[in-house]
Amino acid sequence: MNPETVMKKKVLLYPLWVRLWHWSNALFFILLLVSGISLHFADPHTPFIPFAMARVIHNLSGLCLTAGFLLFVVNNWRSGNSRHYRPVRRLWLNRIMKQADFYSRGIFLGKHHPFPPTWEQKFNPLQQLTYLVIMYLVLPTVIVTGFMLWVPEWAPNRILGMDGFWPAAVMHYLIAVALGIFFIGHVYLVTVGETLTSQLKKMVTGWEDISLHEENDHERR
Amino acid sequence: MKTGALRKLPTRPASSASGMSQGKFPETKGTTREYSRFWLTVVLLLWAMPCPAAPDSGQHQDVAQLNAWCLRCHGMSTMQYLDPTSGQSRNLHVDSAKFALSDHGRQACVTCHRNQLTDLPHPPATSVHHSCGDCHRGEKLIQRMRLVGITAQFNKSVHLQRNVPGFDCFSCHNPHESRLEDIARPEADVVQRDNGICSKCHGTLETNAGKHAVIPKASLHLKAVRCLDCHTPRPGSVIHAIEPAARAERTCEACHSRNSILLTKLYKYRLHESEQRAGFINGVVLSDYYVIGMTRHPFLDALGILGMGGALLGVLLHGAGRWLAMRRRTNHES
Numbered sequence: 001m002n003p004e005t006v007m008k009k010k011v012l013l014y015p016l017w018v019r020l021w022h023w024s025n026a027l028f029f030i031l032l033l034v035s036g037i038s039l040h041f042a043d044p045h046t047p048f049i050p051f052a053m054a055r056v057i058h059n060l061s062g063l064c065l066t067a068g069f070l071l072f073v074v075n076n077w078r079s080g081n082s083r084h085y086r087p088v089r090r091l092w093l094n095r096i097m098k099q100a101d102f103y104s105r106g107i108f109l110g111k112h113h114p115f116p117p118t119w120e121q122k123f124n125p126l127q128q129l130t131y132l133v134i135m136y137l138v139l140p141t142v143i144v145t146g147f148m149l150w151v152p153e154w155a156p157n158r159i160l161g162m163d164g165f166w167p168a169a170v171m172h173y174l175i176a177v178a179l180g181i182f183f184i185g186h187v188y189l190v191t192v193g194e195t196l197t198s199q200l201k202k203m204v205t206g207w208e209d210i211s212l213h214e215e216n217d218h219e220r221r
Numbered sequence: 222m223k224t225g226a227l228r229k230l231p232t233r234p235a236s237s238a239s240g241m242s243q244g245k246f247p248e249t250k251g252t253t254r255e256y257s258r259f260w261l262t263v264v265l266l267l268w269a270m271p272c273p274a275a276p277d278s279g280q281h282q283d284v285a286q287l288n289a290w291c292l293r294c295h296g297m298s299t300m301q302y303l304d305p306t307s308g309q310s311r312n313l314h315v316d317s318a319k320f321a322l323s324d325h326g327r328q329a330c331v332t333c334h335r336n337q338l339t340d341l342p343h344p345p346a347t348s349v350h351h352s353c354g355d356c357h358r359g360e361k362l363i364q365r366m367r368l369v370g371i372t373a374q375f376n377k378s379v380h381l382q383r384n385v386p387g388f389d390c391f392s393c394h395n396p397h398e399s400r401l402e403d404i405a406r407p408e409a410d411v412v413q414r415d416n417g418i419c420s421k422c423h424g425t426l427e428t429n430a431g432k433h434a435v436i437p438k439a440s441l442h443l444k445a446v447r448c449l450d451c452h453t454p455r456p457g458s459v460i461h462a463i464e465p466a467a468r469a470e471r472t473c474e475a476c477h478s479r480n481s482i483l484l485t486k487l488y489k490y491r492l493h494e495s496e497q498r499a500g501f502i503n504g505v506v507l508s509d510y511y512v513i514g515m516t517r518h519p520f521l522d523a524l525g526i527l528g529m530g531g532a533l534l535g536v537l538l539h540g541a542g543r544w545l546a547m548r549r550r551t552n553h554e555s
Contacts, residue, residue: 041522042514044474051473051514055437103539108546149513152441162499166511170521177525181532188536192543 013122013208018081021072022203028068029183031061036176062146069139084122085132095125107192116211134182138175145172284329291330292317302342319398333396353390374461393418404490408509411487412447419448435471445510446476447487455482477514479503 014022035058038048049057076082088095098114103126106114115124123131148155148168156164193199202208294300296317301310320326334343354368375381380388404411416426423429426443433439449460451470475482479502488506501507502517510516 039477039513040517042474042478044472044478044480047474051477055473108542110546110550152438162507163510166507166516169511169513169516170518173521173525177528180525180529184529184532184536188540191540 008209008211010207011119011210012206013117013119013210014203014206015079015081016206017075017079019203019206021068021075025065025068025072028061028065029179031057032065033176033180033183035061040173059150062143062150066143066147069135069143072135083120085128085135087128087132088121088125092125096129099124099126103192117208118210122208130182134179138178142172142175142179145169145175148172284327287329287331288320291315291334292320295330315397322400323396323398324400325396353394371461374459378461378463379465380463408487408491408506409444412445415447415449416443423448446483450476450483450486453486455485460486474514477512479515479517481512481515483512483515 035049035054038054039051039058041048042051042054048054076085095115102111102114113124115121117123121128145168148165149172152165155168158164159167190199191197193202292315295313295315298314300312300314302313303310352372354372357368358365375390380392403414406414420426420429424432426440429443430440433443436442449463452463452466453460454462454464455470455475470476470482481503483506484503488503499507500518500520502519503512503515504518506512506516
């Protein structure tokens, strides 16, 4: 079926709390990334951001991001938004491969998105897998290791004959790198909507045109 | 300080050297006489030589017996002296066990404390050596040069510049306990010991944590680095030129960077191990700490830069590909 002819309906897919969380999270994430890079590659001769300032920015942003994360988890569960994070188990791998194929080939050929957003499932399979891992595995780990760096007394004394602080520091760094890569990909994928800015608009206004046709409804589990 | 100096040398007979030249030994056959002369020369030469640095067991026994006599009183932990002029009590206790293990443990107490020690109480100024250089000046050239450097640093230190009464080498270096090999102890022990010296006059860790409130987590910092590491000129290991508080290091990056000043100070003696611990740059500190900005892993750094750089390049190429594909489609349709 031609997607052009599919009936669409405008729905508020991104409620206000999601948008507020998203943009505040983006702000704190950028501050954390920039200050974190400055702290890790600190140099007295060419300071990116002075260490003392970067430390304050990093700690405060980390605290705010943690508070935002906790609010997100609670609200996500209470508002029903968590339905978008429940994995679609049916043909899970096939769906992921189909989405990957779209990003690697279909998008260059002008094909339409294989999994347009619906009321029940706003994420495509790759998005869902990524967000699930980021929100419920990566972010908690980076938060916990971040607090261990902030309060070193919480870290174990010794690990493998070395100071117990280093596994937390190394893990925090590696996760930060992974999140940095995610951030670059995430910002880029904003441009792959129907137009360059359509994805951005929906995260500002919250409204999304969803398909009403059954064949495009990929939320069935 | 040479231990050989303590040995009691026998009194040289006045005629010993001349006796041989005057031929007072009994006449024997040529070869026997030559042997006798040879061996006599060897014996006389050995006798005239200065004592070797390593003392024999007999000398050890002498020193131990001599020191035991002093330590009968000074070994008591309560041994103190009330100075009638200042009214202050002076601690006269010497920890026997620590002294025995110290670098000076083979010295007799009377090597340094000489004057009329049989009188009780001892007369004032019983210590004849007032600086390390008084004994150590005669050693190897490089050590002498080092001592000259240390003396120059010490003369610039705030303690000397401000004429702190009675301040000398021994205000910080306890000659009864100091051991050169202590520099190889874990950094946490070195920090605790060295900061303990400063705390004797400058207050406890708790009071100092208040004075250092400008440093984040001051009490943790004071447990992790020495006072000297920030209160001496940087960079470099001029740790005897202690500076006034106003000139203390206040830049975080001084320590929290790849070329941390700690590498020339606290970790100076372990620098050669720096790349040998799990591949970390400055990995030597991993035994005690992970210092943000200082402890780095080249592989992980490269991974981070390549990962993020690769992602950036990937999306740029993907975006360029999309743009080219779109242009081609547009041209095709038109």
